[in-house]
Amino acid sequence: SRSLNLAVIPGDGIGQEVVAEGLKVLSAVLPQDVKLETEEYDFGARRYHATGETLTDADLDALKRHDAILLGAIGDPSVPSGVLERGFLLKLRFAFDHHVNLRPSKLLPGVATPLAGEPQIDFVVVREGTEGPYTGNGGTIRKGTEHEVATEVSVNTAFGVERVVRDAFARAQARPRKKLALIHKNNVLTFAGHLWTNVFNKVAEEFPEVTTEYMHVDAATIYLVTQPERFDVIVTDNLFGDIVTDLAAAVSGGIGVAASGNINPAGDFPSMFEPVHGSAPDIAGQGKADPTATVLSVALLLRHLGYEAEAARIDEAVAADLGERTGKPARSTSEIGDALAVRVAG
């Protein structure tokens, strides 16, 4: 019999609530012969306040032994900005070499979008996860004085760019439309821009069936609201990916339905799956959070581990559930989870 061994990190705010529903749907969809084992970890604001720790070497050793990680949300206003982001979220991405940050955007029938008309949105962003402006390189001199200078260094390597570009080409190749857009700002950030552009053009030669285009990040934000149907697969750097995926989530149904995977494609370390939304402390503990983004993240997790049929069942259940929401009274977090669990089991 098979087994699926998950590290579960509920985290802060609504994290606990949405992760519970994600696990509910996971249990309902898994084949009988798969033994699901979960181990919960207490990372986040509470642990930080109690111990000063965000993510220790021992934590990383423990997390390493799981098949994958499911995370709710990390972050709380009681913790200074950056402490949990750099100390936990980014530390984990870098430690486990999560260089493919996968963020699909699909506007499902019946789902509201801030855009006028009936845009067709179905694309996936492959965001680099271990380089660029996110490395924490840089520093400050004369801090707090009128002569302070603060720098941030974006570090880009041919190794790091090529592997994520190659991953994106392979994903584009596997999709019906076979289109890939590189988003950067190569007319201003010429050092990193030329590296990205050259690597992209070189790898493109290996994928002659994939249609490519290049777009500056500023222009990309325009197309995301005026012609979102233009996109199929997007590959981009860590910071640009952060920005365009939030905009992409906003136009394709909101961050309530935006899922993401922080993937180590080679499987050297477990990959981590999480909703794009944050911990939303303002609505935490009230059963108001929509667990859909977490449930869709569970689908990404299953797909990553080879459970394609089960992942597809979740995607279908979510599409059906979203399609029937209009005009109905709002449901609680667990009611939505229950409904999705029934659908995937049925």
Place this chain on the structure above:
Amino acid sequence: SRSLNLAVIPGDGIGQEVVAEGLKVLSAVLPQDVKLETEEYDFGARRYHATGETLTDADLDALKRHDAILLGAIGDPSVPSGVLERGFLLKLRFAFDHHVNLRPSKLLPGVATPLAGEPQIDFVVVREGTEGPYTGNGGTIRKGTEHEVATEVSVNTAFGVERVVRDAFARAQARPRKKLALIHKNNVLTFAGHLWTNVFNKVAEEFPEVTTEYMHVDAATIYLVTQPERFDVIVTDNLFGDIVTDLAAAVSGGIGVAASGNINPAGDFPSMFEPVHGSAPDIAGQGKADPTATVLSVALLLRHLGYEAEAARIDEAVAADLGERTGKPARSTSEIGDALAVRVAG
């Protein structure tokens, strides 16, 4: 009698056409006693191909003698990406210390937006123009090899941040709603982020009437499409400003109506005014380009030089013209310019 001495840089693509209309409207709106003098400069792709020059020291000396600069667009596919951007546009901004990049976004009645509903959009972005990731700091080693490393260094100084933050607070203070949002990514770019946040909070103490908020750049893109009415004045760094102003232009009527000023508030050097759109080589020379963004840039130029009443007349003429467009046949570049010239003169 007064005089207004302008440097005019038509540039590439549609630049020539739209600048001609900008000057037409300027002549029509200026009081009789103001002597308008213009000198045209041939910067852009043609000059680059002919001479290899983008912007020389002698050019800067010549430009320095004008009261202000009006620019159409610079950029052509025949020139490698980055050459004219770094060699002309950014060189000029840095040389003339254009640290306030002012970009108003106002959705005028009758103007189409990609957003559903009837959003109220009326805000202005104050983008820093001389620091951040735009400094050209960084470099490449092992270029073209599989071991290439390319860096981009964002440089931020208390001096540079404080002057632009102070400018933005003053603008917020002068507006009815008196709201100012700082956009950054201080949870990841912690060195630059803390500098921006600390300076912002310090300057805020001098403007107790201004309501402030902080927003991560990724979240800001969400609000720009879901709650654009939330914004009054935004202050942000050079790269984030580049990105959010294109998105802001897209939601508030498109880049056909987006104006900008590259301003040196102290007047040490002439400020430069330009439409946000590019050179659009695909429609150049066909009389199809909308000169409205250039005409609105002329209004920003006039306002900067103290011609407030004339600037307001242009704004009103543009609002009236846009409000009457729906259902009418498309007009040529010069027909739109003519109509606006008639309105401002009347």
